[in-house]
Amino acid sequence: MAIHETIKKAIPDALRARDEVRLRTLRSILTAMTNEIVAKKRKPNELLTDEEALVVVKRAVNQRKDSIEQFEKASRNDLAEPERAELAILKSYLPVQMSREEIIKIARAKMTELGISTKTETGKFTGILMKELSGKADGGDVKAVVDTLLT
Numbered sequence: 001m002a003i004h005e006t007i008k009k010a011i012p013d014a015l016r017a018r019d020e021v022r023l024r025t026l027r028s029i030l031t032a033m034t035n036e037i038v039a040k041k042r043k044p045n046e047l048l049t050d051e052e053a054l055v056v057v058k059r060a061v062n063q064r065k066d067s068i069e070q071f072e073k074a075s076r077n078d079l080a081e082p083e084r085a086e087l088a089i090l091k092s093y094l095p096v097q098m099s100r101e102e103i104i105k106i107a108r109a110k111m112t113e114l115g116i117s118t119k120t121e122t123g124k125f126t127g128i129l130m131k132e133l134s135g136k137a138d139g140g141d142v143k144a145v146v147d148t149l150l151t
Contacts, residue, residue: 002053
């Protein structure tokens with residue numbers, strides 16, 4: 001079942017379970033998906049493809065992470081906690097991310113394949129790796145691995 005459809009069908013379950021956090025999170029991501037559809041000049045009742053839906057979910061995950069970081073800097077854990085709960089729910093709709101060890105293996109193989117060895121090629125190498133690992137690995141992890149390998 002498509003991600004967009006799965007989220008739509010999860011809303012009644014959250015209603016029945018009286019799970020307010022899940023319901024709020026699902027409604028917000030569904031609204032973001034509808035906005036994405038309208039932005040693409042399609043009818044609001046259409047469904048996003050899995051690739052398009054993943055982009056929307058990742059955007060929401062990044063927003064939650066940024067909010068948590070800002071709230072923690074301001075010592076507002078009371079506001080960070082609901083964001084953490086929403087982040088956990090949103091992450092359940094993302095594919096499992098690769099570990100740093102897996103990223104390192106792929107990065108080393110790609111470095112030898114492309115002949116990259118200097119720090120000046122960091123940006124180019126990061127871009128190539130991000131394209132290859134798109135959706136499979138966190139961008140922050142990929143950047144950290146590239147930085148450690150090219151130091």
